[in-house]
Amino acid sequence: MNHTVQPTDPATLPVVNENSVLIFDLDNTLYPSSCDLFSQVSVLIGKYVADYLRLPAEKAYLVQKDYFRRYGTTLRGLMMEHKIDPADYLNKVHDIDLSVIAPSPVLANALANLPCRKVIFTNASRGHASRVMERLGIADHFETIFDIVDAEYIPKPQQQPYDRLLARDGIDPTCAIYFEDMAKNLLPAKDMGMTTVWVHSDSDWAHEGRDDPRIDHETDDLPAFLEMLVNKSMR
Structure with a gap:
């Protein structure tokens, strides 16, 4: 599905500090959807x-x-x-070949330079998330994983997993930035007070909800977007 990603004005970005929490979906968010x-x-x-x-x-x-x-x-x-x-x-x-994912030192460097907590929030399993993170070379930058088991097998975008994540990890949603490739999964997060970032995906089913005003930002280059956050946080 063709979709022109709107450029982000750095002035509209939140400042990341030690009180911030970056929440990332895993698949097609931390690595490009082209890995398929x-x-x-x-x-x-x-x-x-x-x-x-x-x-x-x-x-x-x-x-x-x-x-x-x-x-x-x-x-x-x-x-x-x-x-x-x-x-x-x-x-x-999840017994799959991860060699299609390239390690991402640029992503790892951006994560390292953001002075805050970082967590994974996925409908997949903890084991799968850990393997993907190791493949990308970013596992050391994350505090924890919240997976489908932690959600009692209730998937996003139902409300319960969002509530459980925030309660388990003591996250103030107004200090959180949530990155996700499935646009509709961002909407409950915004309703709770999070800043939302849609990570562009080529999959048609990931575009549902993409025009909703509850999506604050969008990007087709996650490392570059994180670098903008780094630059703003260092000012």
């Missing part, structure tokens, strides 16, 4: 559905997408409809 990890995950989800429900691939695909639409994640649908073991599911669907 989700296609690998989607294939494994389809295989899991086919094997578990003993369905041919084409029927399993329809179930996979139906559960995703109705429950927010295929996992949630499988848990609600079939009482599956979520740990087994998460281990199998």
